[in-house]
Ligand SMILES: Cc1cc2nc3c(=O)[nH]c(=O)nc-3n(C[C@H](O)[C@H](O)[C@H](O)COP(=O)(O)O)c2cc1C
């Protein structure tokens with residue numbers, strides 16, 4: 001096999017590996033099977049340590065149920081499941097890799113009990129995990145935890161500025177274990193996206209100058225050019241990244257794939273999700289802000305997402321007293337008289353109520369959204385069932401420390417991400433759950449590699465990528 005542009009292995013964890021990384025994907029969208037196979041093919045596989053699956057004695061996935069009466073107890077149960085699951089996945093992945101490539105784990109810093117989960121997993125997987133990738137938030141403590149367990153860490157950032165903050169405050173103290181920096185393009189990558197307030201979701205920026213500036217920041221802090229920047233987001237054919245490889249301006253470069261590895265034999269996602277990936281067209285993936293984490297994220301614009309868009313569109317501002325243009329009282333959807341709105345919005349509300357969206361739910365932004373009775377019941381049940389999977393949850397107002405509440409009103413425009421990601425990963429309706437995907441997912445339909453319904457093994461995919469395609 002001829003390797004594209006003489007792409008060379010990199011030294012990682014004391015071993016030569018291809019500079020190709022399977023990005024971690026929660027919940028259960030990368031597991032032992034996919035990451036073990038990726039490592040066995042010579043790259044770096046990533047076990048998702050975000051509420052991973054465990055197995056019973058017969059090898060069946062243990063359903064994660066939460067009989068505990070309080071959120072805090074359910075949160076503790078969730079941490080136990082998360083640690084047990086990730087440990088099991090890492091052990092299996094390590095066996096599959098059989099000494100080839102490397103196994104990383106991924107955690108989200110904004111997940112509930114992130115530190116407890118990470119420490120719990122590393123404690124029980126010594127010698128098996130080569131590195132930890134971590135994004136979603138500002139994981140200042142990542143370097144210190146990595147040092148304690150003597151594993152590499154690979155921060156995920158979306159700008160040089162974020163890297164500088166992490167480095168200056170914490171990472172410079174553990175420079176020797178920072179094996180790479182992942183640049184995750186906030187307009188292209190699947191899953192949660194690190195767009196800052198200064199960046200416009202509708203104005204994608206070219207990744208090249210941003211990565212160049214990340215490298216410049218790293219150099220200014222004294223980080224060697226041999227520490228790779230891992231480009232993540234929208235990477236499909238390596239030949240399209242020709243200018244990035246062996247480019248002195250960028251230093252060492254590696255590539256992370258999140259969406260492409262979803263469609264392999266070993267990929268753990270259900271068949272219906274895999275089949276759907278082949279049908280996507282440009283524009284079918286939406287960068288949106290409904291996630292209860294408060295971050296932007298990218299997912300297939302399926303009926304689930306359209307429903308959230310429509311719910312947010314059925315929204316009107318109100319005030320508690322007559323003020324300004326809020327001159328009339330809402331007379332549908334709410335009880336009580338303290339909802340003053342504009343006459344035009346009252347007409348909208350009456351129209352929605354006539355269509356069956358007859359319940360108005362308050363949001364933290366002094367607005368109400370109109371939903372059906374059934375939707376209202378689901379929202380309330382999901383909020384009541386919360387098991388505290390995030391450090392701060394917009395949807396349920398849960399917080400994983402101090403007084404256990406964000407102090408803000410629970411937001412009915414959002415949703416329980418734990419419930420929906422568990423559901424879709426375990427065979428739930430692909431139309432009624434959140435289906436994360438990167439913005440290049442439409443390329444499955446165009447890439448001849450996948451024609452005639454071909455699904456590669458991970459090894460076939462890695463070999464294909466290595467050719468430049
Ligand atoms: C289904 C899905 C789930 C993901 N979950 C996570 C996650 O839990 N943690 C994380 O750091 N990145 C996550 N990502 C991002 C990937 O690791 C990867 O960086 C990204 O998908 C790369 O962009 P691409 O989708 O264009 O290949 C997810 C991506 C997808 C598609």
Ligand code: SF4
Nearest residue numbers: 386387389393416417
């Ligand atoms: S309501 Fe929020 S914190 Fe609770 S389980 Fe769902 S997503 Fe997680």
